Amino acid sequence: MNLQKVEFIRSAARPGDFIHDDLPKIAFSGKSNVGKSSVLNCVLQRKNFARVGQKPGKTIHINYFKVDDRAYFVDLPGYGYAQVAASEKERWGKLMEAYFAEGEEITLGVMIVDARHAPTKLDIVMAQLFRDTGCPFLVVANKLDKLKPKEIEPNMQVIRKDLGLSPETLLIPFSAEKGTGRGELVNAIFAATKGKASV
Ligand code: GDP
Numbered sequence: 001m002n003l004q005k006v007e008f009i010r011s012a013a014r015p016g017d018f019i020h021d022d023l024p025k026i027a028f029s030g031k032s033n034v035g036k037s038s039v040l041n042c043v044l045q046r047k048n049f050a051r052v053g054q055k056p057g058k059t060i061h062i063n064y065f066k067v068d069d070r071a072y073f074v075d076l077p078g079y080g081y082a083q084v085a086a087s088e089k090e091r092w093g094k095l096m097e098a099y100f101a102e103g104e105e106i107t108l109g110v111m112i113v114d115a116r117h118a119p120t121k122l123d124i125v126m127a128q129l130f131r132d133t134g135c136p137f138l139v140v141a142n143k144l145d146k147l148k149p150k151e152i153e154p155n156m157q158v159i160r161k162d163l164g165l166s167p168e169t170l171l172i173p174f175s176a177e178k179g180t181g182r183g184e185l186v187n188a189i190f191a192a193t194k195g196k197a198s199v
Helices: 036-044 086-101 121-133 149-162 182-193
Strands: 006-012 025-030 062-067 071-075 108-114 137-142 171-173
Touching: 025 036, 025 182, 036 071, 036 108, 036 137, 036 182, 086 121, 108 121, 108 182, 121 137, 137 149, 137 182, 149 171, 171 182
Parallel strands: 025 071, 025 108, 108 137, 137 171
Antiparallel strands: 006 062, 062 071
16 A cells, blocks of 8 residues: 555445445544544645645545555544534434444544544544444544643643553553654554555
8 A cells, every 4th residue: 555546435324325345444433623634635645635724514424545555544423512402413323323333344443533622422432433443443633733742741641541541551642633653553554454455
C-alpha cells in the first residue's frame, strides 16, 4: 500500500449495504467536528477527499473508500452533535451497533479524539465498542497544534485514563493541520494491513 489510489466505493445507511470481503478494513471514528475528515485527508495527502466542514450530524452513514485496491478506509459517522434530533441519535446508535456486531471485519480501529479536552461520554462509549469487538485499535489526539507544549503530556494522560487505554494501546498526538503524527499513523495502518491484503 502506498496511498496512491483512492476511490469512493459506497455510502452505507443500513447493514445490508456493509461490505463483506477479504480486504482489510481500517475504521475511523470521532465526534462531529473533531477533524475526522481532516485526519483522513492528511493521511491520504489529499485536500478534499473526505469532505471537511460538512454540516455536523447530517451524515449518518458509513463511507467506504478503497485504497490502492488493498484495503478499505471506513469512515464511520460522527457523533455527539448536540443539536441532532433524538431520532437521528437513535439511527446512529443502531447503525454503530450493527457495524460493531460484525467486529471481526475491523482490521484496525482509528479513534479520533480532541487533544485539548477530556474525552466525552460518547468517546468513552466508542472506546468500549472497539474494545468489545476485540479488534486492535489506536487513538489519535487531533488538534495538537492548539495546545501549549506543557499541556501535551498531561492531556495525553487524561485521554489515556478516561478511555481506559491499556499501556499497549497507541495514542498518537496528532495535528491534521500541521501533519504532526502522520508518519506514526500511516505506519500503524500499513502494519495492520500487511499480510492481510489479498495480493
Ligand atoms: P469532522 O466533522 O470530524 O470531519 O471535522 P473536519 O475535518 O470537518 O474539521 C472540523 C474543523 O476542525 C475544521 O474547521 C477544520 O479545519 C478543523 N481542524 C481539523 N483538524 C485540525 C487540526 O489538526 N488543527 C486545527 N487547528 N484545526 C483542525
